[in-house]
Amino acid sequence: xxxxxxxxxxxxxxxxxxxxxxxxxxxxxxxxxxxxxxxxxxxxxxxxxxxxxxxxxxxxxxxxxxxxxxxxxxxxxxxxxxxxxxxxxxxxxxxxxxxxxxxxxxxxxxxxxxxxxxxxxxxxxxxxxxxxxxxxxxxxxxxxxxxxxxxxxxxxxxxxxxxxxxxxxxxxxxxxxxxxxxxxxxxxxxxxxxxxxxxxxxxxxxxxxxxxxxxxxxxxxxxxxxxxxxxxxxxxxxxxxxxxxxxxxxxxxxxxxxxxxxxxxxxxxxxxxxxxxxxxxxxxxxxxxxxxxxxxxxxxxxxxxxxxxxxxxxxxxxxxxxxxxxxxxxxxxxxxxxxxxxxxxxxxxxxxxxxxxxxx
Ligand SMILES: Nc1nc2c(ncn2[C@@H]2O[C@H](COP(=O)(O)OP(=O)(O)OP(=O)(O)O)[C@@H](O)[C@H]2O)c(=O)[nH]1
Ligand SMILES: [Mg+2]
Numbered sequence: 286x287x288x289x290x291x292x293x294x295x296x297x298x299x300x301x302x303x304x305x306x307x308x309x310x311x312x313x314x315x316x317x318x319x320x321x322x323x324x325x326x327x328x329x330x331x332x333x334x335x336x337x338x339x340x341x342x343x344x345x346x347x348x349x350x351x352x353x354x355x356x357x358x359x360x361x362x363x364x365x366x367x368x369x370x371x372x373x374x375x376x377x378x379x380x381x382x383x384x385x386x387x388x389x390x391x392x393x394x395x396x397x398x399x400x401x402x403x404x405x406x407x408x409x410x411x412x413x414x415x416x417x418x419x420x421x422x423x424x425x426x427x428x429x430x431x432x433x434x435x436x437x438x439x440x441x442x443x444x445x446x447x448x449x450x451x452x453x454x455x456x457x458x459x460x461x462x463x464x465x466x467x468x469x470x471x472x473x474x475x476x477x478x479x480x481x482x483x484x485x486x487x488x489x490x491x492x493x494x495x496x497x498x499x500x501x502x503x504x505x506x507x508x509x510x511x512x513x514x515x516x517x518x519x520x521x522x523x524x525x526x527x528x529x530x531x532x533x534x535x536x537x538x539x540x541x542x543x544x545x546x547x548x549x550x551x552x553x554x555x556x557x558x559x560x561x562x563x564x565x566x567x568x569x570x571x572x573x574x575x576x577x578x579x580x581x582x583x584x585x586x587x588x589x590x591x592x593x594x595x596x597x598x599x600x601x602x603x604x605x606x607x608x609x610x611x612x613x614x615x616x617x618x619x620x621x622x623x624x625x626x627x628x629x630x631x632x633x634x635x636x637x638x639x640x641x642x643x644x645x
Contacts (some may be wrong), residue, residue, distance in 0.1 A: 286316075287316060289319040289611075291319070291320040292316055292320050293496070294320065295318050295319065295320055296318060296319050296320075297316060297317070297318045298315055300315070300316050300317075300365070301314065301315045301316075302314055302491065303315055312330060315510055316556060335454075354600045357398060363390070365399040366390070366393060366398075366399065366428065366454075367406045369398070369399070369403060370404070371398070371403070371404050371407035371410065371411075372393055372399065372403070372404075372410075373460070373536075375393065375398060375410075375411060376389050376393055377576070378627045378628065378630065379392065379393075379585060379622070379627055380422050380585075381630035382582070382583060382584065382585040382623065382624075382625075382626040382628075382630045383581070383582075383583030383584055383585025383586045383623075383626055384418075384586075384588050384589060384627075384632075385555065385585075385589050385622075386576065388588065388589055388592060389451070389613075390419075392414050392417045392418055393414060395413075395414075395491035396410055396411075396413035396414030396415075396416070396417045397410055397413050398410045398413075400472045410432060413442065415620065415624075418588055418623070418628045419616055419617075419618060419620050420611075421588060421591050421592055422588070422591055422598065422600050422616045422619045422620060423591065423597040423598065423616075424573070424597050424599065424614040424615060424616055424619070425434060425572045425596055425597035425598070425614075425615065426599065427546065427571065427572055428454075428462065428514060429546065430459055430462070430464065430513070434510075434512065434513060434514070434515065434542070435513065435514045435515070435544075436506075436514075436515045436517070436542045436543045436544065437514070437516055437517065437519065437543070437544055437545075437546055438452055438471075438514070438516075438517035438519055438537055438542070438543050438545045438546070438568075439516070439518055439519060439545075439546050439548055439574070440519050440522065440533070440545050440546070440547055440565060440568055440570070441521065441522070441523060441546070441547055441548035441549060441561070442521055442522065442548075442549070442550070442553070442557075442561055443521030443523065443575050444521055444550075445530075445548045445549060445550040445553075445577070446548060446550065446576035446577060446602055447518055447519065447521065447609060448472075448478070448481050448482055448485070448518050448636040449546050449576075449602075450574060450576060450602055450611065451468065451485070451516050451518045451603065451606050452482075452485035452489065452601070452607045452608065453487065453608045453609075453610065453611040454516060454600070455468065455486075455489045455491055455516060456489060456607070456608030456610065457608060457611065458513075458514050459489065459491070460608075462599050464513035465491075465494075465511070465514070465596065466489075466491050466512060466513070466514045466515070466516060467491060467492050467494075467507070467508075467509030467514075467515045467516075468482060468485075468486050468491055468492065468493040468494070468515075468516055468517075468518065469494050469495070469496050469502070469505045469506075469510035469515060469516075469517045469518070470482045470483075470493065470494070470495050470496070470515060470517075470518045471495075471496050471497065471502070471518070471519050471520070471533075471536060472518055472519060472520035472521075473478070473495075473497040473520065474520040474521075475520060475521075479495045481519050485607070492508070492509065492512075492549030494508060494509070498536075498553045500537040501537060502536065502539065502540055502541070517543065518532060520533075522564075522565075523558075524560050524561040524563075524564035524565065525564070527564065527567075530564055530565070530567055530568070530625065531567065533568065533629050535567050536569050537569065538567060538569070543569070543570050544569060544570075544571045545565075545570045545571065545626070546571065546572045546573070546574055546599060547561075547562075547565050547568075547570045547572070547573050547574070547596065548573075548574045548575075548576055549561060549562075549573060549574070549575055549576070549590065550576050550577045551575045551576065551578045551580070551581050551584055551586060551587060552574075552577050552580050552581045553586075555586055555589060558586065558589075558590055558593075559593060562593060563588070563592050570596055572596055572597050572599035572600075573590065573594065573596045573598050573599070574598070574599055574600045574601070574602065575587055575590075575595070575598065575600075575601045575602070576601075576602040576624055577602065578601055578602065578603050578642075579603045579604045579610070581626070582625075582626045582629060582630055582631040583626055583630070583631060584622055584623045584625070584626040585623055585626060585627065587619060587622070587623055588623055597614075598614040598619055599613070599614055600612065600613055601614055601618070601619065611633070612635070
C-alpha cells in the first residue's frame with residue numbers, strides 16, 4: 286500500500302500495531318513512510334515553496350535518527366534544531382560526517398545555532414559552530430628538537446598501521462628534520478613482524494634492533510645512544526587482552542624515557558575507540574595518531590575522540606604510501622579533514638527491510 290501511494294522507492298519509517306479485532310485481517314496498523322526520492326508526486330506539490338526542501342531535510346533527519354536509534358528529547362535541543370532549516374541541515378551534516386549526535390547538539394548550541402534569530406544569518410552561525418569544533422582539537426609535535434634524545438613507542442590495536450607509520454616517520458625525521466634515527470621492534474607476536482621493520486630500515490638506511498625482554502631493550506638503547514630519535518614499533522594489542530597490555534606496559538616502563546603514541550584507525554567503530562582509549566591508558570601515552578583517514582567519510586569520530594581523551598593529536602595518516610601519506614597535525618588541518626566528511630558524508634545505506642502489514 287505504501288509503494289502504491291508513495292512510489293516504489295518509498296521508505297517505511299515505522300510500523301506500530303494499534304490493536305483492533307482478534308483476527309489478523311481486522312487488526313489496525315499505523316505505518317509512517319516517506320517517498321524515497323522525495324520528488325513531488327502531484328501538481329499541487331510541484332508548486333510547493335522552498336520550504337519543501339526543509340521538509341525533505343527533516344525527513345532525512347528522521348531517517349538518520351531512526352537508523353541510530355536516536356532517543357528524541359521532545360522538549361530539548363532537538364526541538365529547537367527542528368525549528369530551524371539551517372540548524373537541521375548543519376546538524377544532519379555533522380552527524381552524517383561522524384560527529385556524535387550529542388556532540389553535534391552541543392556544538393550547535395555553543396555556536397548559537399539554537400538562538401532566536403540565528404536563521405537570519407546562518408553563515409555566521411556556521412562559522413561559530415566551526416570555531417567551537419576547532420576549540421576541542423588539540424595538537425602536539427612529539428619530535429620537535431629540544432636538545433634531548435626523543436624515544437617514541439607506537440602502540441595500538443592490531444593492523445592500525447603502526448609499522449607503516451614508523452617507516453613514514455623515519456623518512457620525515459631524516460629527510461625534513463635532518464636528524465638521525467634508530468629503530469627497535471618489540472613485536473615478538475607475529476612471525477615476520479621484525480622483518481617487516483628491518484626491510485623498511487634497510488631501505489631507509491637506519492639501524493634496527495629486535496628486543497623482546499628488558500635486557501634486550503637495554504642493549505638496543507645502548508647501541509642507539511648516539512641517535513637523535515629512537516622509534517619503537519610494538520605488536521598490535523587487542524584492547525580486551527589486558528594481561529598482554531600490562532606485559533607491554535612493564536617493558537615500556539622499564540626504560541623511563543619512552544613516550545607512547547596511540548595509533549587509532551579512523552575507520553574504527555565509536556564504541557571500540559572508547560574501549561581502546563580506556564585500555565591503552567595503562568601505557569604512558571602522550572599523543573594520538575589517526576590512521577586510515579583516507580578509508581572513511583565519517584572522520585567526525587576524530588572530534589568525538591578529542592572530546593573523550595586528553596591526548597593531543599600528533600599526526601594523521603592518509604594512505605598506504607610510504608613515506609608521503611602522513612601529515613603533522615595542525616588544528617586547521619584536522620578541522621578540514623573532518624569537514625571533508627561533513628560535506629561529503631557516506632551515502633545512507635539502502636533500506637531493505639520488508640514490513641508485513643497483516644502477519645498471519
Ligand atoms: N588506507 C590506508 N592504509 C594504511 C594506512 N596506514 C597503514 N595502512 C595499511 O594498513 C595495513 C597494516 O599496516 P601495518 O603497518 O602492518 O599495521 P600494524 O599496526 O603494524 O599491524 P600489526 O603489527 O599486525 O598490529 C597495511 O596494509 C598498510 O599499508 C593509512 O593511513 N591508510
Ligand atoms: Mg606492525
